[in-house]
Amino acid sequence: MTKPKATISTAPSKLKGLDSNLTTPSGTPTSSRAASPLAKIPASKRINVIEEYAKRSNEKPSMNLVVIGHVDAGKSTLMGHFLYDLGSVNERVMQKYERDSQKIGKGSFAYAWVLDETGEERDRGITMDIATNYFETPHRQFTLLDAPGHRDFIPNMISGTSQADAAILVVDAATGGFESGFDANGQTKEHALLARSLGVQQLVIAINKLDMTGWDQVRFDEIVAKLGAFLLQAGYRKNNITYVPVSGLTGENLVKKCETTELTSWYDGPCLLDVIDSITPPVRLLDKPFRMGVSDFFKGGIGSSGGISLAGSIDSGSVQVGEQVMVVPGNEIGVVKTLQVNDETTNWGAAGDSVLMTLSGLDILNLSTGCVLCTPLHPVPITTSFTAQIVVFDVRIPITSGFPVILHHQSSNEPASIVKLLSVLDKSTGEVIKRNPRHLSKGATAKVKIQLSHRSIPLETFKDNKQLGRIMLRKGGETVAAGVVDEVIIMKKLYII
Numbered sequence: 091m092t093k094p095k096a097t098i099s100t101a102p103s104k105l106k107g108l109d110s111n112l113t114t115p116s117g118t119p120t121s122s123r124a125a126s127p128l129a130k131i132p133a134s135k136r137i138n139v140i141e142e143y144a145k146r147s148n149e150k151p152s153m154n155l156v157v158i159g160h161v162d163a164g165k166s167t168l169m170g171h172f173l174y175d176l177g178s179v180n181e182r183v184m185q186k187y188e189r190d191s192q193k194i195g196k197g198s199f200a201y202a203w204v205l206d207e208t209g210e211e212r213d214r215g216i217t218m219d220i221a222t223n224y225f226e227t228p229h230r231q232f233t234l235l236d237a238p239g240h241r242d243f244i245p246n247m248i249s250g251t252s253q254a255d256a257a258i259l260v261v262d263a264a265t266g267g268f269e270s271g272f273d274a275n276g277q278t279k280e281h282a283l284l285a286r287s288l289g290v291q292q293l294v295i296a297i298n299k300l301d302m303t304g305w306d307q308v309r310f311d312e313i314v315a316k317l318g319a320f321l322l323q324a325g326y327r328k329n330n331i332t333y334v335p336v337s338g339l340t341g342e343n344l345v346k347k348c349e350t351t352e353l354t355s356w357y358d359g360p361c362l363l364d365v366i367d368s369i370t371p372p373v374r375l376l377d378k379p380f381r382m383g384v385s386d387f388f389k390g391g392i393g394s395s396g397g398i399s400l401a402g403s404i405d406s407g408s409v410q411v412g413e414q415v416m417v418v419p420g421n422e423i424g425v426v427k428t429l430q431v432n433d434e435t436t437n438w439g440a441a442g443d444s445v446l447m448t449l450s451g452l453d454i455l456n457l458s459t460g461c462v463l464c465t466p467l468h469p470v471p472i473t474t475s476f477t478a479q480i481v482v483f484d485v486r487i488p489i490t491s492g493f494p495v496i497l498h499h500q501s502s503n504e505p506a507s508i509v510k511l512l513s514v515l516d517k518s519t520g521e522v523i524k525r526n527p528r529h530l531s532k533g534a535t536a537k538v539k540i541q542l543s544h545r546s547i548p549l550e551t552f553k554d555n556k557q558l559g560r561i562m563l564r565k566g567g568e569t570v571a572a573g574v575v576d577e578v579i580i581m582k583k584l585y586i587i
């Protein structure tokens with residue numbers, strides 16, 4: 091493998107906090123003499139991030155894992171039990187959950203409470219928000235995102251999935267359980283399609299509640315056959331899908347191989363932990379320009395320092411204390427004062443890191459959720475128009491040109507329209523089957539042109555940036571399509587002054 095090279099440029103500039111520069115919103119620096127955003131840091135204090143990152147690479151690779159699946163498939167129970175058996179949940183806390191859940195007659199939910207943290211979630215017995223947990227396996231570190239299965243909470247599920255490197259799809263193997271998740275209104279298909287169209291390639295299928303079937307091989311095989319055919323059709327590669335028989339409630343085959351003869355008589359494969367431990371880590375885009383989607387911001391700095399704090403995860407490139415960064419939209423320039431990566435104070439961060447940083451020079455009124463921090467030398471393009479490759483969901487009315495939607499992108503949602511249907515594509519090969527179709531029906535993979543109704547947003551192609559290149563389209567509270575950005579259309583070149 092070739093070692094990534096740093097792409098930090100060293101040319102002068104003088105606009106909006108920079109020394110001198112003309113930069114187009116297309117992300118291309120117009121002046122080859124623009125100042126490095128590192129210029130204000132004394133040479134002796136500058137960090138060679140590539141070298142530092144290489145040292146850190148001896149650590150276990152870290153990745154985001156999302157748990158998806160139909161409501162009540164057992165996602166929270168499965169992952170709560172998994173975390174407990176892995177030693178990631180304090181014994182006393184677990185005992186308290188057991189006592190409290192029994193007291194209100196919901197003893198079977200004790201493990202789910204590890205993930206379902208709010209009172210309302212517990213009362214209703216469903217996950218509403220994205221729960222985040224950290225855990226380590228022998229060779230990996232994971233941030234676990236437990237997505238709600240209930241269809242009312244699909245936007246939350248999307249925001250979790252759009253950050254994921256891999257997904258665990260939990261399927262209920264109990265009689266009628268798989269079927270209700272797999273039929274037209276079930277979330278098994280919808281979640282799997284969404285994950286695929288948001289760029290998730292690796293899937294672990296936890297075939298859950300098999301204890302209720304007496305670890306029935308026929309049932310396991312039936313689910314693998316039906317789901318497998320659908321997943322291949324949805325564009326997943328066979329080699330990237332692993333099926334594991336489990337019971338989230340009894341804990342069998344989670345962190346150690348199941349010894350129940352009912353299972354061992356026909357299954358000799360890995361337990362869930364072994365499968366998760368061998369998920370291929372994503373390639374970190376260290377050699378691309380710095381980008382960080384802002385998920386939260388607030389006044390005041392880390393510790394007692396002033397300024398504004400921004401949280402998010404670095405999608406590409408790197409950043410260091412003292413460096414100038416630009417907020418898009420708005421093009422305001424700030425300087426990084428302090429940095430925390432995974433809650434530890436540091437002086438640099440790189441692609442894949444979850445970061446909290448304090449910046450000086452920014453006005454909080456100019457920030458919004460969905461804004462992006464980037465290097466002023468290569469700003470993120472902002473646009474109102476782009477083309478995308480989408481997968482159409484179970485829509486009642488076919489999509490025609492002019493179809494109004496709500497565009498979900500990063501943490502923002504904006505009114506938009508599908509203004510042109512460019513082509514219908516083959517799901518697995520991506521080849522054009524039909525040009526200029528009149529309409530798109532459910533299940534279609536297509537290329538379309540999208541126009542935002544009110545304002546421009548920071549956007550990049552999926553090829554350049556996975557996070558910024560993922561979109562989802564909803565209408566009337568339902569997901570109509572999800573996909574990836576193909577081309578960002580810049581109508582006119584705006585110069586930063």
Ligand SMILES: Nc1nc2c(ncn2[C@@H]2O[C@H](COP(=O)(O)OP(=O)(O)OP(=O)(O)O)[C@@H](O)[C@H]2O)c(=O)[nH]1
Nearest residue numbers: 162163164165166167198216217239299337338339
């Ligand atoms: N027998 C059996 N029951 C299970 C198993 N896993 C979960 N359950 C039960 O199924 C019900 C739903 O479990 P949850 O973990 O809340 O399901 P969920 O998928 O997280 O639900 P949402 O968060 O609402 O999407 C609970 O009563 C669990 O005790 C299992 O492996 N075996």
